[in-house]
Amino acid sequence: MNDLGPTEIRIPAGHATLDGNLTIVDRAIGLVLFAHGSGSSRHSPRNQFVARTLNNAGLATLLFDLLTPEEELVDMRTAELRFDIDLLAERLVHATQWTELQPATRDLRVGYFGSSTGGGAALVAAAQLPDQIGAVVSRGGRPDLAGDCLPKVKAPTLLIVGGEDHVVIDVNEQARAEMRCEVKIDIVPGATHLFEEPGALEQVAQLASDWFMRHLARE
Secondary structure, three states: OOEEEEEEEEEEEOOEEEEEEEEEEOOOOEEEEEEOOOOOOOOOHHHHHHHHHHHHHOEEEEEEOOOOHHHHHHHHHHOOOOOOHHHHHHHHHHHHHHHOOOOOOOOOOEEEEEEOHHHHHHHHHHHHOOOOEEEEEEEOOOHHHHHHHHHHOOOOEEEEEEOOOHHHHHHHHHHHHHOOOOEEEEEEOOOOOOOOOOOHHHHHHHHHHHHHHHHHOOO
16 A cells, blocks of 8 residues: 655644644545544654554544644643643544545545543544544543543444553443443553553554444445
């Protein structure tokens, strides 16, 4: 599967402008937007690894910063914005709407890949865009942060959790009980929150790829 390599793009999001990297592949089956976790960015090596796996499977990807550089500086001091799930979800909605206006992506079905707090933001955004989002994958995510939006999510959702990440397993199981869509929990044995163990991130990437390929491919 050939891709054109990542293109640096800028996404208008209300009063903010967000930096991103868009990778388009030949005959793309869908487009996956990444919502990174606490204190992270589009440069997250874990998300970039997953994105490359999705690209190789035939999926376009968009990794972008949920916060502006100025907001990042504030968040580094206070850690207040990384848990502002409504703000992060709003940024994800803006990015989704941006892709719908671009010739290269407007015809592709959209999925979300959220990590940590980004998992909560992805579910809130999916609840707000029920007809546009075809699938959600959460890696070590905090779906509990989506709160009242959980029952409103329509997109088939895969919750991937490390087997040693016991607290996050619990919150994911509680979130699954509140959801009304197709939802599945996959536990990666022996993995902790960041999936740094040998082979763990490869399992995450393959599970995510399979989920998106199944749910984003058009009939």
